[in-house]
Amino acid sequence: xxxxxxxxxxxxxxxxxxxxxxxxxxxxxxxxxxxxxxxxxxxxxxxxxxxxxxxxxxxxxxxxxxxxxxxxxxxxxxxxxxxxxxxxxxxxxxxxxxxxxxxxxxxxxxxxxxxxxxxxxxxxxxxxxxxxxxxxxxxxxxxxxxxxxxxxxxxxxxxxxxxxxxxxxxxxxxxxxxxxxxxxxxxxxxxxxxxxxxxxxxxxxxxxxxxxxxxxxxxxxxxxxxxxxxxxxxxxxxxxxxxxxxxxxxxxxxxxxxxxxxxxxxxxxxxxxxx
Amino acid sequence: xxxxxxxxxxxxxxxxxxxxxxxxxxxxxxxxxxxxxxxxxxxxxxxxxxxxxxxxxxxxxxxxxxxxxxxxxxxxxxxxxxxxxxxxxxxxxxxxxxxxxxxxxxxxxxxxxxxxxxxxxxxxxxxxxxxxxxxxxxxxxxxxxxxxxxxxxxxxxxxxxx
Numbered sequence: 001x002x003x004x005x006x007x008x009x010x011x012x013x014x015x016x017x018x019x020x021x022x023x024x025x026x027x028x029x030x031x032x033x034x035x036x037x038x039x040x041x042x043x044x045x046x047x048x049x050x051x052x053x054x055x056x057x058x059x060x061x062x063x064x065x066x067x068x069x070x071x072x073x074x075x076x077x078x079x080x081x082x083x084x085x086x087x088x089x090x091x092x093x094x095x096x097x098x099x100x101x102x103x104x105x106x107x108x109x110x111x112x113x114x115x116x117x118x119x120x121x122x123x124x125x126x127x128x129x130x131x132x133x134x135x136x137x138x139x140x141x142x143x144x145x146x147x148x149x150x151x152x153x154x155x156x157x158x159x160x161x162x163x164x165x166x167x168x169x170x171x172x173x174x175x176x177x178x179x180x181x182x183x184x185x186x187x188x189x190x191x192x193x194x195x196x197x198x199x200x201x202x203x204x205x206x207x208x209x210x211x212x213x214x215x216x217x218x219x220x221x222x223x224x225x226x227x228x229x230x231x232x233x234x235x236x237x238x239x240x241x242x243x244x245x246x247x248x249x250x251x252x253x254x255x256x257x258x259x260x261x262x263x264x265x266x267x268x269x270x271x272x273x274x275x
Numbered sequence: 276x277x278x279x280x281x282x283x284x285x286x287x288x289x290x291x292x293x294x295x296x297x298x299x300x301x302x303x304x305x306x307x308x309x310x311x312x313x314x315x316x317x318x319x320x321x322x323x324x325x326x327x328x329x330x331x332x333x334x335x336x337x338x339x340x341x342x343x344x345x346x347x348x349x350x351x352x353x354x355x356x357x358x359x360x361x362x363x364x365x366x367x368x369x370x371x372x373x374x375x376x377x378x379x380x381x382x383x384x385x386x387x388x389x390x391x392x393x394x395x396x397x398x399x400x401x402x403x404x405x406x407x408x409x410x411x412x413x414x415x416x417x418x419x420x421x422x423x424x425x426x427x428x429x430x431x432x433x434x435x436x437x
Binding site for chain 2: 074075078081100102103104156157170171172274275
């Protein structure tokens, strides 16, 4: 299959060509970042994934905005194993749980860059789960490299660089669609993170500096570009590769998300499902 | 024999789990305990994650963990009653498809006799995992190891030897 205009300079390998082609042929929509409550971000992921699966929404890239600091637990994490709840409450850090697996993230609104991709499962037909993780973030890695960050994808689900780990991805699948979302660190408040998250003892060195600190490579340390500029360049990079039409969350989707916050994501039964 | 896995990553992890050192990350379970620096842990060279086991029971709760090399952490918490596992909780930063399979994994451990070996536990877990389910970043072997660590730590007063 030949591409139309915008052919890349380098001839891709056959495997890469088929990966690129997987993205084509969809009317990709962009939901821009708007500050939202952490619980709404959780619920929107569920709503939008189901809508894409049902064919009610075209495949979509959603940039997240965060209104408040929070800890986002992975689907299967235990609250008490991961969080110092007293410290979190003391610092006004909300605890929420997402639908996808993976690890806990401490998020401050301007400290993170998060996005979700809602795609039909057919798009990754024939890929193993690990392959699909790398597949969905390949474009971001390329954009980071264009920005001068020496980044690459490390299995299972890490975006890393010579400066340290930049971000991580998680996935959930339901209703014929895939939710793939990724958070990258722009800047990290390590002292606060260490207070609210239980970092395993082995990550501390006896020199008093956390080796967790050494292992992460927030983007602010690797580029002079501001937070919003990085996001803009990411969006440009996605658009130039696969196309993007401006869009937004519909009123109906918003209402459905608000209902899910009440009935599920905001409930103790969900958040403390694994206490 | 191991059931076929779709990705070489998991196969490599299982290989490492069989052959290599089994490691367990220490995590305080009492949330009022601050993360201690300079805790008596063996220092290890840079590319290795230093590991030690701390299994603390809150009251009678036992806790064991296993981190798959280059993979994820899985933890099991449970009580023991009449020499059987009770009120089991499996948790961690792994991925699992479908999500509902967590119940299958937990049910496999519930009521398990504490005398079972690690491989017997792992086999029970593997049999309970639905045919089309996938556990990414961890494995039935990891769960077996975590259970045995929890039981072993409870039998000793000091650190488990990871």
